[in-house]
Amino acid sequence: MTLLQVKDLEVRFAAAGSGLFGLNKQWVRAVNGVSLTLAAGQTLGLVGESGSGKSTLGRAILHLNPISAGQVLFDGGPVDIARLRHETAMIFQDPYAALNPRLSIGQTLAEVLQVQRKVAPQQIPQRVNELLELVGLRPELAGRKPGSLSGGQCQRVGIARALAVEPRLIIADECVAALDVSIQGQIINLLLALQARMNLAILFIAHDLAIVRRLCDRVAVMYLGKIVEEGPVEAVFTAPRHPYTAALIQAIPEIDPHRPLSGEPLPGEPPSPLNLPTGCAFHPRCRHARETCREQLPPTHFLQDHRYSCVLEQSPFIDKEL
Structure with a gap:
Protein backbone atom coordinates (compact mmCIF):
# COMPACT_ATOMS: atom_id res chain seq x y z
CA MET A 1 0.00 0.00 0.00
CA THR A 2 1.41 3.40 -1.01
CA LEU A 3 1.77 5.58 2.07
CA LEU A 4 3.66 8.57 0.63
CA GLN A 5 3.41 9.96 -2.87
CA VAL A 6 5.39 12.98 -4.08
CA LYS A 7 4.31 14.53 -7.39
CA ASP A 8 6.45 17.00 -9.37
CA LEU A 9 7.68 18.67 -6.18
CA GLU A 10 9.63 21.92 -6.48
CA VAL A 11 11.36 23.94 -3.78
CA ARG A 12 12.96 27.29 -4.61
CA PHE A 13 14.85 29.71 -2.38
CA ALA A 14 15.82 33.29 -3.08
CA ALA A 15 19.61 33.46 -3.32
CA ALA A 16 21.30 35.40 -0.54
CA GLY A 17 22.10 38.95 -1.57
CA SER A 18 20.20 38.76 -4.85
CA GLY A 19 17.43 41.05 -5.95
CA LEU A 20 18.08 44.24 -4.03
CA PHE A 21 14.71 45.67 -2.88
CA GLY A 22 13.01 42.61 -4.36
CA LEU A 23 14.11 43.33 -7.94
CA ASN A 24 15.65 40.70 -10.25
CA LYS A 25 15.80 38.00 -7.63
CA GLN A 26 17.86 34.90 -8.34
CA TRP A 27 16.33 31.59 -7.32
CA VAL A 28 18.02 28.43 -6.14
CA ARG A 29 16.11 25.43 -7.48
CA ALA A 30 16.90 23.06 -4.62
CA VAL A 31 14.24 20.52 -5.64
CA ASN A 32 13.29 20.55 -9.30
CA GLY A 33 10.28 18.40 -10.19
CA VAL A 34 10.74 15.31 -7.99
CA SER A 35 8.26 12.43 -8.02
CA LEU A 36 8.55 9.30 -5.88
CA THR A 37 6.47 6.87 -3.83
CA GLY A 76 -3.86 8.55 -0.49
CA GLY A 77 -4.95 12.13 0.15
CA PRO A 78 -3.63 15.69 0.33
CA VAL A 79 -1.48 16.42 3.35
CA ASP A 80 -3.27 17.61 6.45
CA ILE A 81 -0.61 19.33 8.53
CA ALA A 82 -2.14 18.36 11.89
CA ARG A 83 -2.32 14.71 10.85
CA LEU A 84 1.18 14.86 9.41
CA ARG A 85 2.54 16.00 12.77
CA HIS A 86 0.82 13.03 14.47
CA GLU A 87 1.90 10.33 12.01
CA THR A 88 5.36 11.35 10.80
CA ALA A 89 8.67 12.15 12.47
CA MET A 90 12.21 13.15 11.56
CA ILE A 91 15.60 11.98 12.83
CA PHE A 92 18.31 14.61 12.37
CA GLN A 93 22.00 14.35 11.51
CA ASP A 94 23.62 15.93 14.58
CA PRO A 95 22.51 13.96 17.65
CA TYR A 96 23.66 16.66 20.07
CA ALA A 97 22.26 19.69 18.26
CA ALA A 98 18.90 17.95 17.83
CA LEU A 99 18.34 17.72 21.60
CA ASN A 100 17.72 20.57 24.05
CA PRO A 101 20.81 20.59 26.30
CA ARG A 102 18.80 22.05 29.19
CA LEU A 103 16.28 19.23 29.32
CA SER A 104 16.91 15.78 30.69
CA ILE A 105 16.30 12.85 28.37
CA GLY A 106 13.10 12.02 30.25
CA GLN A 107 11.85 15.59 29.94
CA THR A 108 12.59 15.59 26.19
CA LEU A 109 10.51 12.47 25.61
CA ALA A 110 7.78 13.52 28.03
CA GLU A 111 7.39 16.83 26.20
CA VAL A 112 6.55 14.99 22.95
CA LEU A 113 4.09 12.71 24.72
CA GLN A 114 2.37 15.69 26.33
CA VAL A 115 2.09 17.66 23.09
CA GLN A 116 0.92 14.68 21.04
CA ARG A 117 -1.40 13.40 23.80
CA LYS A 118 -0.47 9.82 23.01
CA VAL A 119 -0.89 8.62 26.62
CA ALA A 120 -2.62 9.82 29.76
CA PRO A 121 -0.48 12.19 31.90
CA GLN A 122 -0.06 9.63 34.67
CA GLN A 123 1.28 7.07 32.19
CA ILE A 124 3.99 9.33 30.74
CA PRO A 125 6.85 8.18 33.05
CA GLN A 126 6.15 4.54 32.19
CA ARG A 127 5.99 5.32 28.47
CA VAL A 128 9.31 7.21 28.67
CA ASN A 129 10.94 4.09 30.13
CA GLU A 130 9.37 1.93 27.41
CA LEU A 131 10.71 4.20 24.67
CA LEU A 132 14.22 4.13 26.12
CA GLU A 133 14.17 0.33 26.33
CA LEU A 134 12.80 0.16 22.79
CA VAL A 135 15.95 1.85 21.45
CA GLY A 136 18.34 -0.12 23.67
CA LEU A 137 18.88 2.41 26.47
CA ARG A 138 18.52 1.89 30.21
CA PRO A 139 15.56 3.71 31.83
CA GLU A 140 17.99 5.20 34.38
CA LEU A 141 19.31 7.49 31.64
CA ALA A 142 16.03 9.44 31.73
CA GLY A 143 17.47 11.71 34.44
CA ARG A 144 20.62 12.61 32.51
CA LYS A 145 21.15 15.46 30.05
CA PRO A 146 22.45 15.11 26.47
CA GLY A 147 25.88 16.51 27.33
CA SER A 148 26.62 13.49 29.54
CA LEU A 149 25.78 10.94 26.82
CA SER A 150 27.77 9.63 23.87
CA GLY A 151 26.84 10.49 20.28
CA GLY A 152 25.38 7.04 19.75
CA GLN A 153 23.27 7.32 22.91
CA CYS A 154 22.01 10.75 21.86
CA GLN A 155 21.02 9.43 18.45
CA ARG A 156 19.11 6.60 20.13
CA VAL A 157 17.30 9.26 22.15
CA GLY A 158 16.52 11.06 18.88
CA ILE A 159 15.04 7.83 17.53
CA ALA A 160 13.06 7.34 20.74
CA ARG A 161 11.69 10.88 20.40
CA ALA A 162 10.60 10.08 16.83
CA LEU A 163 8.93 6.86 18.00
CA ALA A 164 7.07 8.75 20.75
CA VAL A 165 4.84 10.14 18.00
CA GLU A 166 3.95 6.53 17.04
CA PRO A 167 4.73 7.43 13.41
CA ARG A 168 3.90 5.59 10.23
CA LEU A 169 6.64 7.45 8.34
CA ILE A 170 10.12 8.46 9.53
CA ILE A 171 12.49 10.66 7.55
CA ALA A 172 16.05 9.97 8.68
CA ASP A 173 18.32 12.76 7.44
CA GLU A 174 21.96 11.59 7.47
CA CYS A 175 21.22 10.15 10.91
CA VAL A 176 24.45 8.11 11.16
CA ALA A 177 26.84 10.44 9.31
CA ALA A 178 28.18 12.05 12.52
CA LEU A 179 28.78 8.72 14.32
CA ASP A 180 31.76 6.37 14.49
CA VAL A 181 31.61 3.42 12.10
CA SER A 182 30.97 0.87 14.86
CA ILE A 183 28.13 2.97 16.25
CA GLN A 184 26.71 3.42 12.76
CA GLY A 185 26.26 -0.34 12.51
CA GLN A 186 24.39 -0.43 15.82
CA ILE A 187 22.01 2.33 14.75
CA ILE A 188 21.37 0.66 11.37
CA ASN A 189 20.59 -2.64 13.12
CA LEU A 190 18.25 -0.78 15.46
CA LEU A 191 16.39 0.83 12.55
CA LEU A 192 16.05 -2.54 10.80
CA ALA A 193 14.62 -4.12 13.96
CA LEU A 194 12.20 -1.24 14.59
CA GLN A 195 11.01 -1.24 10.99
CA ALA A 196 10.21 -4.95 11.12
CA ARG A 197 8.52 -4.63 14.51
CA MET A 198 6.44 -1.52 13.77
CA ASN A 199 5.96 -1.70 9.96
CA LEU A 200 7.57 1.73 9.59
CA ALA A 201 8.07 3.46 6.27
CA ILE A 202 11.49 5.14 6.27
CA LEU A 203 12.95 7.70 3.88
CA PHE A 204 16.67 7.28 4.59
CA ILE A 205 18.72 10.23 3.33
CA ALA A 206 22.42 9.45 3.05
CA HIS A 207 25.59 9.87 1.05
CA ASP A 208 27.03 6.48 2.12
CA LEU A 209 25.84 4.02 -0.51
CA ALA A 210 27.19 1.00 1.38
CA ILE A 211 24.81 1.73 4.26
CA VAL A 212 21.92 2.32 1.86
CA ARG A 213 22.52 -1.04 0.21
CA ARG A 214 22.34 -2.77 3.59
CA LEU A 215 19.33 -0.95 5.00
CA CYS A 216 17.04 -0.03 2.12
CA ASP A 217 14.59 -1.84 -0.15
CA ARG A 218 14.74 0.79 -2.88
CA VAL A 219 17.07 3.65 -3.74
CA ALA A 220 16.55 6.99 -5.49
CA VAL A 221 19.58 8.85 -6.86
CA MET A 222 19.36 12.64 -6.82
CA TYR A 223 21.43 15.12 -8.81
CA LEU A 224 20.93 18.90 -8.80
CA GLY A 225 17.38 18.66 -7.50
CA LYS A 226 16.20 15.82 -9.78
CA ILE A 227 15.81 12.07 -9.41
CA VAL A 228 17.98 10.58 -12.16
CA GLU A 229 17.47 6.91 -11.26
CA GLU A 230 15.21 4.96 -8.91
CA GLY A 231 14.56 1.28 -8.36
CA PRO A 232 15.13 -1.81 -6.18
CA VAL A 233 18.44 -1.61 -4.35
CA GLU A 234 20.04 -4.69 -5.89
CA ALA A 235 18.87 -3.81 -9.39
CA VAL A 236 20.38 -0.33 -9.14
CA PHE A 237 23.63 -1.45 -7.49
CA THR A 238 24.28 -4.39 -9.81
CA ALA A 239 23.00 -2.80 -13.02
CA PRO A 240 23.10 1.03 -12.77
CA ARG A 241 21.51 2.68 -15.78
CA HIS A 242 22.55 6.30 -15.26
CA PRO A 243 26.20 7.43 -15.56
CA TYR A 244 25.92 9.38 -12.31
CA THR A 245 24.69 6.33 -10.41
CA ALA A 246 27.51 4.24 -11.85
CA ALA A 247 30.07 6.84 -10.77
CA LEU A 248 28.72 6.92 -7.21
CA ILE A 249 28.88 3.13 -6.99
CA GLN A 250 32.44 3.10 -8.32
CA ALA A 251 33.38 5.49 -5.50
CA ILE A 252 32.23 3.10 -2.72
CA PRO A 253 35.38 2.23 -0.69
CA GLU A 254 36.54 -1.38 -1.00
CA ILE A 255 38.01 -3.34 1.91
CA ASP A 256 39.84 -5.75 -0.39
CA PRO A 257 43.49 -4.51 -0.47
CA HIS A 258 44.17 -6.45 -3.67
CA ARG A 259 41.50 -4.64 -5.62
CA PRO A 260 42.94 -1.53 -7.30
CA LEU A 261 41.41 1.83 -6.55
CA SER A 262 39.14 3.18 -9.25
CA GLY A 263 40.34 6.13 -11.29
CA GLU A 264 38.50 9.43 -11.23
CA PRO A 265 34.94 8.13 -11.59
CA LEU A 266 33.25 11.52 -11.37
CA PRO A 267 35.22 14.52 -12.68
CA GLY A 268 34.52 18.08 -11.70
CA GLU A 269 32.03 19.62 -9.30
CA PRO A 270 28.25 19.97 -9.63
CA PRO A 271 27.20 23.21 -11.39
CA SER A 272 25.65 25.97 -9.35
CA PRO A 273 21.89 25.55 -8.82
CA LEU A 274 21.67 29.28 -9.60
CA ASN A 275 22.76 28.57 -13.15
CA LEU A 276 21.64 25.09 -14.16
CA PRO A 277 23.00 23.71 -17.45
CA THR A 278 20.65 23.42 -20.41
CA GLY A 279 19.47 19.95 -21.36
CA CYS A 280 20.63 17.21 -19.01
CA ALA A 281 22.08 18.79 -15.87
CA PHE A 282 24.72 16.05 -15.65
CA HIS A 283 26.13 16.48 -19.14
CA PRO A 284 29.10 18.76 -18.19
CA ARG A 285 30.52 15.89 -16.08
CA CYS A 286 29.40 12.91 -18.16
CA ARG A 287 31.87 10.92 -20.27
CA HIS A 288 28.99 9.56 -22.36
CA ALA A 289 27.39 12.93 -23.14
CA ARG A 290 26.14 13.54 -26.67
CA GLU A 291 25.23 16.75 -28.43
CA THR A 292 21.54 16.16 -27.68
CA CYS A 293 22.36 16.02 -23.95
CA ARG A 294 23.37 19.69 -24.08
CA GLU A 295 20.14 20.74 -25.76
CA GLN A 296 17.27 18.54 -24.56
CA LEU A 297 16.03 17.10 -21.30
CA PRO A 298 16.77 13.36 -21.15
CA PRO A 299 13.92 10.88 -21.72
CA THR A 300 12.77 8.70 -18.83
CA HIS A 301 12.92 4.93 -19.34
CA PHE A 302 10.98 2.37 -17.32
CA LEU A 303 12.21 -1.19 -16.79
CA GLN A 304 9.42 -2.72 -14.68
CA ASP A 305 9.90 -0.91 -11.34
CA HIS A 306 13.29 0.57 -12.28
CA ARG A 307 13.39 4.01 -13.95
CA TYR A 308 16.15 6.31 -15.11
CA SER A 309 16.48 9.54 -17.11
CA CYS A 310 19.19 9.36 -19.75
CA VAL A 311 19.62 9.19 -23.53
CA LEU A 312 21.43 5.85 -23.07
CA GLU A 313 18.86 3.12 -23.65
CA GLN A 314 21.45 0.37 -23.16
CA SER A 315 23.64 0.85 -20.13
CA PRO A 316 27.40 0.67 -20.79
CA PHE A 317 28.01 -0.19 -17.12
CA ILE A 318 26.12 -3.46 -16.61
CA ASP A 319 28.71 -5.91 -17.88
CA LYS A 320 31.65 -4.07 -16.37
CA GLU A 321 33.14 -4.52 -12.93
CA LEU A 322 31.93 -1.71 -10.70
Missing part, protein backbone atom coordinates in the same frame (compact mmCIF):
# COMPACT_ATOMS: atom_id res chain seq x y z
CA LEU A 38 7.05 5.03 -0.57
CA ALA A 39 5.00 2.06 0.61
CA ALA A 40 4.13 1.23 4.21
CA GLY A 41 6.87 -0.87 5.79
CA GLN A 42 9.37 0.03 3.04
CA THR A 43 12.71 1.84 3.29
CA LEU A 44 13.70 4.15 0.43
CA GLY A 45 17.27 5.40 0.33
CA LEU A 46 17.81 8.89 -1.10
CA VAL A 47 21.43 9.39 -2.19
CA GLY A 48 23.53 11.96 -3.99
CA GLU A 49 26.39 14.39 -3.45
CA SER A 50 26.20 17.23 -0.95
CA GLY A 51 24.01 20.01 -2.33
CA SER A 52 21.89 17.71 -4.48
CA GLY A 53 18.71 18.66 -2.61
CA LYS A 54 18.21 15.51 -0.50
CA SER A 55 17.66 17.20 2.87
CA THR A 56 15.54 19.96 1.36
CA LEU A 57 13.28 17.33 -0.21
CA GLY A 58 12.95 15.46 3.08
CA ARG A 59 12.03 18.61 4.99
CA ALA A 60 9.60 19.72 2.26
CA ILE A 61 7.76 16.39 2.46
CA LEU A 62 7.08 17.12 6.14
CA HIS A 63 6.27 20.76 5.30
CA LEU A 64 9.26 22.01 7.29
CA ASN A 65 10.33 23.84 4.11
CA PRO A 66 7.88 25.74 1.89
CA ILE A 67 6.85 23.98 -1.33
CA SER A 68 6.97 26.08 -4.50
CA ALA A 69 5.05 23.67 -6.74
CA GLY A 70 3.88 20.08 -6.85
CA GLN A 71 2.04 17.96 -4.33
CA VAL A 72 2.64 15.64 -1.40
CA LEU A 73 0.02 12.94 -0.77
CA PHE A 74 -0.05 10.99 2.48
CA ASP A 75 -2.12 7.83 2.80
Whole structure:
Protein backbone atom coordinates (compact mmCIF):
# COMPACT_ATOMS: atom_id res chain seq x y z
CA MET A 1 0.00 0.00 0.00
CA THR A 2 1.41 3.40 -1.01
CA LEU A 3 1.77 5.58 2.07
CA LEU A 4 3.66 8.57 0.63
CA GLN A 5 3.41 9.96 -2.87
CA VAL A 6 5.39 12.98 -4.08
CA LYS A 7 4.31 14.53 -7.39
CA ASP A 8 6.45 17.00 -9.37
CA LEU A 9 7.68 18.67 -6.18
CA GLU A 10 9.63 21.92 -6.48
CA VAL A 11 11.36 23.94 -3.78
CA ARG A 12 12.96 27.29 -4.61
CA PHE A 13 14.85 29.71 -2.38
CA ALA A 14 15.82 33.29 -3.08
CA ALA A 15 19.61 33.46 -3.32
CA ALA A 16 21.30 35.40 -0.54
CA GLY A 17 22.10 38.95 -1.57
CA SER A 18 20.20 38.76 -4.85
CA GLY A 19 17.43 41.05 -5.95
CA LEU A 20 18.08 44.24 -4.03
CA PHE A 21 14.71 45.67 -2.88
CA GLY A 22 13.01 42.61 -4.36
CA LEU A 23 14.11 43.33 -7.94
CA ASN A 24 15.65 40.70 -10.25
CA LYS A 25 15.80 38.00 -7.63
CA GLN A 26 17.86 34.90 -8.34
CA TRP A 27 16.33 31.59 -7.32
CA VAL A 28 18.02 28.43 -6.14
CA ARG A 29 16.11 25.43 -7.48
CA ALA A 30 16.90 23.06 -4.62
CA VAL A 31 14.24 20.52 -5.64
CA ASN A 32 13.29 20.55 -9.30
CA GLY A 33 10.28 18.40 -10.19
CA VAL A 34 10.74 15.31 -7.99
CA SER A 35 8.26 12.43 -8.02
CA LEU A 36 8.55 9.30 -5.88
CA THR A 37 6.47 6.87 -3.83
CA LEU A 38 7.05 5.03 -0.57
CA ALA A 39 5.00 2.06 0.61
CA ALA A 40 4.13 1.23 4.21
CA GLY A 41 6.87 -0.87 5.79
CA GLN A 42 9.37 0.03 3.04
CA THR A 43 12.71 1.84 3.29
CA LEU A 44 13.70 4.15 0.43
CA GLY A 45 17.27 5.40 0.33
CA LEU A 46 17.81 8.89 -1.10
CA VAL A 47 21.43 9.39 -2.19
CA GLY A 48 23.53 11.96 -3.99
CA GLU A 49 26.39 14.39 -3.45
CA SER A 50 26.20 17.23 -0.95
CA GLY A 51 24.01 20.01 -2.33
CA SER A 52 21.89 17.71 -4.48
CA GLY A 53 18.71 18.66 -2.61
CA LYS A 54 18.21 15.51 -0.50
CA SER A 55 17.66 17.20 2.87
CA THR A 56 15.54 19.96 1.36
CA LEU A 57 13.28 17.33 -0.21
CA GLY A 58 12.95 15.46 3.08
CA ARG A 59 12.03 18.61 4.99
CA ALA A 60 9.60 19.72 2.26
CA ILE A 61 7.76 16.39 2.46
CA LEU A 62 7.08 17.12 6.14
CA HIS A 63 6.27 20.76 5.30
CA LEU A 64 9.26 22.01 7.29
CA ASN A 65 10.33 23.84 4.11
CA PRO A 66 7.88 25.74 1.89
CA ILE A 67 6.85 23.98 -1.33
CA SER A 68 6.97 26.08 -4.50
CA ALA A 69 5.05 23.67 -6.74
CA GLY A 70 3.88 20.08 -6.85
CA GLN A 71 2.04 17.96 -4.33
CA VAL A 72 2.64 15.64 -1.40
CA LEU A 73 0.02 12.94 -0.77
CA PHE A 74 -0.05 10.99 2.48
CA ASP A 75 -2.12 7.83 2.80
CA GLY A 76 -3.86 8.55 -0.49
CA GLY A 77 -4.95 12.13 0.15
CA PRO A 78 -3.63 15.69 0.33
CA VAL A 79 -1.48 16.42 3.35
CA ASP A 80 -3.27 17.61 6.45
CA ILE A 81 -0.61 19.33 8.53
CA ALA A 82 -2.14 18.36 11.89
CA ARG A 83 -2.32 14.71 10.85
CA LEU A 84 1.18 14.86 9.41
CA ARG A 85 2.54 16.00 12.77
CA HIS A 86 0.82 13.03 14.47
CA GLU A 87 1.90 10.33 12.01
CA THR A 88 5.36 11.35 10.80
CA ALA A 89 8.67 12.15 12.47
CA MET A 90 12.21 13.15 11.56
CA ILE A 91 15.60 11.98 12.83
CA PHE A 92 18.31 14.61 12.37
CA GLN A 93 22.00 14.35 11.51
CA ASP A 94 23.62 15.93 14.58
CA PRO A 95 22.51 13.96 17.65
CA TYR A 96 23.66 16.66 20.07
CA ALA A 97 22.26 19.69 18.26
CA ALA A 98 18.90 17.95 17.83
CA LEU A 99 18.34 17.72 21.60
CA ASN A 100 17.72 20.57 24.05
CA PRO A 101 20.81 20.59 26.30
CA ARG A 102 18.80 22.05 29.19
CA LEU A 103 16.28 19.23 29.32
CA SER A 104 16.91 15.78 30.69
CA ILE A 105 16.30 12.85 28.37
CA GLY A 106 13.10 12.02 30.25
CA GLN A 107 11.85 15.59 29.94
CA THR A 108 12.59 15.59 26.19
CA LEU A 109 10.51 12.47 25.61
CA ALA A 110 7.78 13.52 28.03
CA GLU A 111 7.39 16.83 26.20
CA VAL A 112 6.55 14.99 22.95
CA LEU A 113 4.09 12.71 24.72
CA GLN A 114 2.37 15.69 26.33
CA VAL A 115 2.09 17.66 23.09
CA GLN A 116 0.92 14.68 21.04
CA ARG A 117 -1.40 13.40 23.80
CA LYS A 118 -0.47 9.82 23.01
CA VAL A 119 -0.89 8.62 26.62
CA ALA A 120 -2.62 9.82 29.76
CA PRO A 121 -0.48 12.19 31.90
CA GLN A 122 -0.06 9.63 34.67
CA GLN A 123 1.28 7.07 32.19
CA ILE A 124 3.99 9.33 30.74
CA PRO A 125 6.85 8.18 33.05
CA GLN A 126 6.15 4.54 32.19
CA ARG A 127 5.99 5.32 28.47
CA VAL A 128 9.31 7.21 28.67
CA ASN A 129 10.94 4.09 30.13
CA GLU A 130 9.37 1.93 27.41
CA LEU A 131 10.71 4.20 24.67
CA LEU A 132 14.22 4.13 26.12
CA GLU A 133 14.17 0.33 26.33
CA LEU A 134 12.80 0.16 22.79
CA VAL A 135 15.95 1.85 21.45
CA GLY A 136 18.34 -0.12 23.67
CA LEU A 137 18.88 2.41 26.47
CA ARG A 138 18.52 1.89 30.21
CA PRO A 139 15.56 3.71 31.83
CA GLU A 140 17.99 5.20 34.38
CA LEU A 141 19.31 7.49 31.64
CA ALA A 142 16.03 9.44 31.73
CA GLY A 143 17.47 11.71 34.44
CA ARG A 144 20.62 12.61 32.51
CA LYS A 145 21.15 15.46 30.05
CA PRO A 146 22.45 15.11 26.47
CA GLY A 147 25.88 16.51 27.33
CA SER A 148 26.62 13.49 29.54
CA LEU A 149 25.78 10.94 26.82
CA SER A 150 27.77 9.63 23.87
CA GLY A 151 26.84 10.49 20.28
CA GLY A 152 25.38 7.04 19.75
CA GLN A 153 23.27 7.32 22.91
CA CYS A 154 22.01 10.75 21.86
CA GLN A 155 21.02 9.43 18.45
CA ARG A 156 19.11 6.60 20.13
CA VAL A 157 17.30 9.26 22.15
CA GLY A 158 16.52 11.06 18.88
CA ILE A 159 15.04 7.83 17.53
CA ALA A 160 13.06 7.34 20.74
CA ARG A 161 11.69 10.88 20.40
CA ALA A 162 10.60 10.08 16.83
CA LEU A 163 8.93 6.86 18.00
CA ALA A 164 7.07 8.75 20.75
CA VAL A 165 4.84 10.14 18.00
CA GLU A 166 3.95 6.53 17.04
CA PRO A 167 4.73 7.43 13.41
CA ARG A 168 3.90 5.59 10.23
CA LEU A 169 6.64 7.45 8.34
CA ILE A 170 10.12 8.46 9.53
CA ILE A 171 12.49 10.66 7.55
CA ALA A 172 16.05 9.97 8.68
CA ASP A 173 18.32 12.76 7.44
CA GLU A 174 21.96 11.59 7.47
CA CYS A 175 21.22 10.15 10.91
CA VAL A 176 24.45 8.11 11.16
CA ALA A 177 26.84 10.44 9.31
CA ALA A 178 28.18 12.05 12.52
CA LEU A 179 28.78 8.72 14.32
CA ASP A 180 31.76 6.37 14.49
CA VAL A 181 31.61 3.42 12.10
CA SER A 182 30.97 0.87 14.86
CA ILE A 183 28.13 2.97 16.25
CA GLN A 184 26.71 3.42 12.76
CA GLY A 185 26.26 -0.34 12.51
CA GLN A 186 24.39 -0.43 15.82
CA ILE A 187 22.01 2.33 14.75
CA ILE A 188 21.37 0.66 11.37
CA ASN A 189 20.59 -2.64 13.12
CA LEU A 190 18.25 -0.78 15.46
CA LEU A 191 16.39 0.83 12.55
CA LEU A 192 16.05 -2.54 10.80
CA ALA A 193 14.62 -4.12 13.96
CA LEU A 194 12.20 -1.24 14.59
CA GLN A 195 11.01 -1.24 10.99
CA ALA A 196 10.21 -4.95 11.12
CA ARG A 197 8.52 -4.63 14.51
CA MET A 198 6.44 -1.52 13.77
CA ASN A 199 5.96 -1.70 9.96
CA LEU A 200 7.57 1.73 9.59
CA ALA A 201 8.07 3.46 6.27
CA ILE A 202 11.49 5.14 6.27
CA LEU A 203 12.95 7.70 3.88
CA PHE A 204 16.67 7.28 4.59
CA ILE A 205 18.72 10.23 3.33
CA ALA A 206 22.42 9.45 3.05
CA HIS A 207 25.59 9.87 1.05
CA ASP A 208 27.03 6.48 2.12
CA LEU A 209 25.84 4.02 -0.51
CA ALA A 210 27.19 1.00 1.38
CA ILE A 211 24.81 1.73 4.26
CA VAL A 212 21.92 2.32 1.86
CA ARG A 213 22.52 -1.04 0.21
CA ARG A 214 22.34 -2.77 3.59
CA LEU A 215 19.33 -0.95 5.00
CA CYS A 216 17.04 -0.03 2.12
CA ASP A 217 14.59 -1.84 -0.15
CA ARG A 218 14.74 0.79 -2.88
CA VAL A 219 17.07 3.65 -3.74
CA ALA A 220 16.55 6.99 -5.49
CA VAL A 221 19.58 8.85 -6.86
CA MET A 222 19.36 12.64 -6.82
CA TYR A 223 21.43 15.12 -8.81
CA LEU A 224 20.93 18.90 -8.80
CA GLY A 225 17.38 18.66 -7.50
CA LYS A 226 16.20 15.82 -9.78
CA ILE A 227 15.81 12.07 -9.41
CA VAL A 228 17.98 10.58 -12.16
CA GLU A 229 17.47 6.91 -11.26
CA GLU A 230 15.21 4.96 -8.91
CA GLY A 231 14.56 1.28 -8.36
CA PRO A 232 15.13 -1.81 -6.18
CA VAL A 233 18.44 -1.61 -4.35
CA GLU A 234 20.04 -4.69 -5.89
CA ALA A 235 18.87 -3.81 -9.39
CA VAL A 236 20.38 -0.33 -9.14
CA PHE A 237 23.63 -1.45 -7.49
CA THR A 238 24.28 -4.39 -9.81
CA ALA A 239 23.00 -2.80 -13.02
CA PRO A 240 23.10 1.03 -12.77
CA ARG A 241 21.51 2.68 -15.78
CA HIS A 242 22.55 6.30 -15.26
CA PRO A 243 26.20 7.43 -15.56
CA TYR A 244 25.92 9.38 -12.31
CA THR A 245 24.69 6.33 -10.41
CA ALA A 246 27.51 4.24 -11.85
CA ALA A 247 30.07 6.84 -10.77
CA LEU A 248 28.72 6.92 -7.21
CA ILE A 249 28.88 3.13 -6.99
CA GLN A 250 32.44 3.10 -8.32
CA ALA A 251 33.38 5.49 -5.50
CA ILE A 252 32.23 3.10 -2.72
CA PRO A 253 35.38 2.23 -0.69
CA GLU A 254 36.54 -1.38 -1.00
CA ILE A 255 38.01 -3.34 1.91
CA ASP A 256 39.84 -5.75 -0.39
CA PRO A 257 43.49 -4.51 -0.47
CA HIS A 258 44.17 -6.45 -3.67
CA ARG A 259 41.50 -4.64 -5.62
CA PRO A 260 42.94 -1.53 -7.30
CA LEU A 261 41.41 1.83 -6.55
CA SER A 262 39.14 3.18 -9.25
CA GLY A 263 40.34 6.13 -11.29
CA GLU A 264 38.50 9.43 -11.23
CA PRO A 265 34.94 8.13 -11.59
CA LEU A 266 33.25 11.52 -11.37
CA PRO A 267 35.22 14.52 -12.68
CA GLY A 268 34.52 18.08 -11.70
CA GLU A 269 32.03 19.62 -9.30
CA PRO A 270 28.25 19.97 -9.63
CA PRO A 271 27.20 23.21 -11.39
CA SER A 272 25.65 25.97 -9.35
CA PRO A 273 21.89 25.55 -8.82
CA LEU A 274 21.67 29.28 -9.60
CA ASN A 275 22.76 28.57 -13.15
CA LEU A 276 21.64 25.09 -14.16
CA PRO A 277 23.00 23.71 -17.45
CA THR A 278 20.65 23.42 -20.41
CA GLY A 279 19.47 19.95 -21.36
CA CYS A 280 20.63 17.21 -19.01
CA ALA A 281 22.08 18.79 -15.87
CA PHE A 282 24.72 16.05 -15.65
CA HIS A 283 26.13 16.48 -19.14
CA PRO A 284 29.10 18.76 -18.19
CA ARG A 285 30.52 15.89 -16.08
CA CYS A 286 29.40 12.91 -18.16
CA ARG A 287 31.87 10.92 -20.27
CA HIS A 288 28.99 9.56 -22.36
CA ALA A 289 27.39 12.93 -23.14
CA ARG A 290 26.14 13.54 -26.67
CA GLU A 291 25.23 16.75 -28.43
CA THR A 292 21.54 16.16 -27.68
CA CYS A 293 22.36 16.02 -23.95
CA ARG A 294 23.37 19.69 -24.08
CA GLU A 295 20.14 20.74 -25.76
CA GLN A 296 17.27 18.54 -24.56
CA LEU A 297 16.03 17.10 -21.30
CA PRO A 298 16.77 13.36 -21.15
CA PRO A 299 13.92 10.88 -21.72
CA THR A 300 12.77 8.70 -18.83
CA HIS A 301 12.92 4.93 -19.34
CA PHE A 302 10.98 2.37 -17.32
CA LEU A 303 12.21 -1.19 -16.79
CA GLN A 304 9.42 -2.72 -14.68
CA ASP A 305 9.90 -0.91 -11.34
CA HIS A 306 13.29 0.57 -12.28
CA ARG A 307 13.39 4.01 -13.95
CA TYR A 308 16.15 6.31 -15.11
CA SER A 309 16.48 9.54 -17.11
CA CYS A 310 19.19 9.36 -19.75
CA VAL A 311 19.62 9.19 -23.53
CA LEU A 312 21.43 5.85 -23.07
CA GLU A 313 18.86 3.12 -23.65
CA GLN A 314 21.45 0.37 -23.16
CA SER A 315 23.64 0.85 -20.13
CA PRO A 316 27.40 0.67 -20.79
CA PHE A 317 28.01 -0.19 -17.12
CA ILE A 318 26.12 -3.46 -16.61
CA ASP A 319 28.71 -5.91 -17.88
CA LYS A 320 31.65 -4.07 -16.37
CA GLU A 321 33.14 -4.52 -12.93
CA LEU A 322 31.93 -1.71 -10.70
